[in-house]
Amino acid sequence: MKYRVLCITDRSDRPETELFVGLKKSGVDISVIGNPTGKHYHRLKESGISSHDLILKSRFDVKGIRFIRNLLQQNHFDILYCFNNPAASNTLIASRGMAHQIITYRGTIGNVSYLSPASWTTHLHPRVNRIICVSNAVRDFLMNMKFLWKRLPAGHAQTIYKGHDISWYRTPAADLSRFNIPAHAFTVGFAGRNRPHKGIDYLLKSAQWLPPDAAVHFILMGNLDDANLRAMAQNSPFKNRIHFTGYRNDVPAIVAACDAFIMPSTKREGLSRAVIEAMSCGTAPIVTDVGGLPEMAVQRESGLIIPPENSAAIAQAILELYQNPDLKKKMGENARRRIQTHFNIETTVEKTRQLFEEVISATI
Numbered sequence: 201m202k203y204r205v206l207c208i209t210d211r212s213d214r215p216e217t218e219l220f221v222g223l224k225k226s227g228v229d230i231s232v233i234g235n236p237t238g239k240h241y242h243r244l245k246e247s248g249i250s251s252h253d254l255i256l257k258s259r260f261d262v263k264g265i266r267f268i269r270n271l272l273q274q275n276h277f278d279i280l281y282c283f284n285n286p287a288a289s290n291t292l293i294a295s296r297g298m299a300h301q302i303i304t305y306r307g308t309i310g311n312v313s314y315l316s317p318a319s320w321t322t323h324l325h326p327r328v329n330r331i332i333c334v335s336n337a338v339r340d341f342l343m344n345m346k347f348l349w350k351r352l353p354a355g356h357a358q359t360i361y362k363g364h365d366i367s368w369y370r371t372p373a374a375d376l377s378r379f380n381i382p383a384h385a386f387t388v389g390f391a392g393r394n395r396p397h398k399g400i401d402y403l404l405k406s407a408q409w410l411p412p413d414a415a416v417h418f419i420l421m422g423n424l425d426d427a428n429l430r431a432m433a434q435n436s437p438f439k440n441r442i443h444f445t446g447y448r449n450d451v452p453a454i455v456a457a458c459d460a461f462i463m464p465s466t467k468r469e470g471l472s473r474a475v476i477e478a479m480s481c482g483t484a485p486i487v488t489d490v491g492g493l494p495e496m497a498v499q500r501e502s503g504l505i506i507p508p509e510n511s512a513a514i515a516q517a518i519l520e521l522y523q524n525p526d527l528k529k530k531m532g533e534n535a536r537r538r539i540q541t542h543f544n545i546e547t548t549v550e551k552t553r554q555l556f557e558e559v560i561s562a563t564i
Contacts (some may be wrong), residue, residue: 201227201243201560201561202229203278203279203414203556203557203560204229204230204231204276204278204279205223205228205229205230205231205277205278205279205280205281205556206230206231206232206233206271206272206275206277206280206281207230207232207233207234207281207282207283208232208233208268208280208281208282208283208284208287208288208290209232209233209234209235209239209282209283209284209287209293209492209502210233210234210235210238210255210256210287211238211239211241211288211356212232212234212235212238212240212241212283212383213239213240213538214239214240214368215362215363215364215473215475215545216283217238217240218240218243218363218365218545219362219363219545219548219552220232220235220247220249221242221243221244221247221249222363222545222546222548222549223549223552223553224247224248224249225247225548226549226554227487228250228275228553229451230251230369231249231250231251231252231253231275231277232244232250232251233253233264233267233268233271233287233557234251234253234254234265235253235254235380236253237253237255237321238253239384242475244454247483250447252267252271254267254268256286256287256290257286258286258499259285259289259290259318259321259322260284260289260290261286261290262317263508264286264289264290264294264490265293265294266294268282268290268291268294268295269280272294272295272298272300277287277462278299278301278560279298279301279302279303279402279556279559279560280295280301280302280303281301281303281304281305281332281421282303282304282322283320284305287320288302288304288325288328288416289321289325290319291316291326291532292321292322292325292328292522293368294373295327301329301530301560301563302327302329302357303328303329303332303555304322304323304326304328304331304332305331305332305333305334306323306331306332306333306334306338306342306371306470306509307333307334307338307470307471308334308468308470309337309338309417309467309468309469309470309492310341310467310468312324312341312342313345313347314343314345314346314350315347323342325499329356329559329562330356330358330414330461330555330559331352331356331357331358331469332357332359332552332555333357333358333359333360333455333493334359334360334362334363334470334471334492334558335470335471335492335495336359336362336492336495336535337469337470337491337492337495337543337549338357338359338470338471338491338492339357339358339359343356343357345402345432346357349382351526357467360548360551361471361542361543361547361548361550362471362473362476362543362548363543363544363545363546363547363548363563364478364480364539364543364544364545364551365476365478365544365545366536366540368401368479368480369456369480369524371450371452371453371456372456372470373453373456373457373482374450374452374453374454374456374457375439376419376454376457376458379419379443379445379521380443381419381443381498382415382417383442383446383522384412384415384450385416385417386413386415386416386417386459386460386518386521386522387416387417387418387458387459387460388416388417388418388419388455388458388459388460388462388482388518389418389419389420389421389422389455389460389461389462389478390403390418390419390420390422390461390462390463390464390488390533391448391451391461391474391477392421392422392472392474393422393423393425393430393453393459394422394423394425395425396462396466396477397463397465397466397468397469398463398465399418399466399488399508399509400424400429400431400464400485401428401432401510402508402509402510402514402538403418403420403462403464403511404418404429404432404433404436404442404552405432405443406444406511406512406514406518407436407438407515408436408437408438408511408515408516409505409511409512409514409515409516410518410519411516411519414519414522416438416441416522417438417441417442417443418438418441418442418443418444419443419445419458420443420444420445420448420450420452420455421445421446421447422445422446422448423445423446423447424444424446425446428461430444432535434537434546436512441445441457441489445551446543451474451477452477452481453479454479454560455474455483456482456483457483457523458478458483459483459484459521459528460483460484460485460486460518460521460528461474461475461478461479461484461485461486462484462485462486462487462494462514462517463475463486463487463493464470464483464486464487464488464508464514465487465488465491465493465508466490466508466509467490467491467492467519468491469488469490469491469492469493469507470488470492470495471491471492471493471495471496472487472492472496475487475493475497476531476539476543477499478535478537479496479502479535479536479539480501480536481536482532482533482535482536483532483535484503484504484521484528484531484532484534484535485497485502485503485504486503486504486506486514486517486521487503487505487506488505488506488507488508489505489507489508490508493505495539496533496538498534498538500531501531501534502519502531502534502537502538503535504517504521514549
């Protein structure tokens with residue numbers, strides 16, 4: 201089946217970029233509109249993908265709309281695949297009056313509603329044919345939305361996990377002594393942004409439930425320069441064992457050196473890239489039963505799944521891995537294997553290609 205796809209995105213991360221490359225290799229005629237400042241943008245050029253430089257500054261970017269419309273007028277595309285809200289809203293405006301199949305991508309739970317005017321300019325727009333969701337949790341949120349008689353048609357939102365390759369994370373483990381973490385310490389890692397729903401406060405409070413003599417250290421990566429978090433860490437019984445690193449370019453190397461990685465989110469998680477990276481490195485994950493997080497690990501086989509907003513449960517999970525080195529090792533190995541089998545880039549490419557063909561076939 202022959203068809204042409206135009207993907208509209210921003211700074212593609214590696215999984216997204218490799219999806220484009222994989223689709224090209226599988227025979228899909230694909231072009232990409234993207235932000236040329238993206239870290240992996242060069243891969244598009246190297247792979248022979250027709251790429252067009254564009255930075256969309258808002259959901260209504262006049263210059264961006266003109267750019268996209270000119271491209272659509274000069275080229276025939278069957279499918280327009282929009283990877284974020286600015287891409288969707290500007291593309292829907294630019295393609296007005298044209299016959300395209302439009303697909304959007306959704307990576308988080310929430311902030312979409314029949315009562316939200318902004319949602320009607322993106323995922324709920326009548327011209328959107330499918331919504332690809334990063335997890336079943338995101339899909340279920342969208343499919344369960346309703347207002348009076350309004351609901352999404354059956355199958356309108358579909359899950360395709362963002363694919364990875366564990367070879368991307370084969371980096372030597374970092375030397376944690378640079379953060380004043382002793383060699384014998386059991387280190388729990390976290391990486392993410394400072395958002396209330398990330399549950400970092402519950403992670404810090406978990407130290408109160410740990411034995412004072414437990415050789416447990418916490419290493420928190422990301423822009424977490426928050427006065428409240430710093431105060432909690434300073435008042436913690438483990439204050440000398442809580443290490444804020446700030447933003448890092450070597451997160452996978454640091455995570456690979458950790459004994460466990462935790463994502464203590466309280467809501468809205470789609471599918472955590474940080475957890476996938478940790479699992480790919482063979483680091484045992486601890487995740488809360490929130491959104492798509494429990495889809496990532498099999499309980500007590502490739503990770504520990506705990507209730508959200510529960511510092512005692514966090515401490516208990518840390519202690520279980522701390523006191524059982526063999527269990528920790530087994531979970532880390534199984535975590536890496538799970539990424540290979542359930543979240544690999546080859547499967548993502550194939551399922552995306554199948555969805556494209558399904559959408560095209562529905563118009564014939």
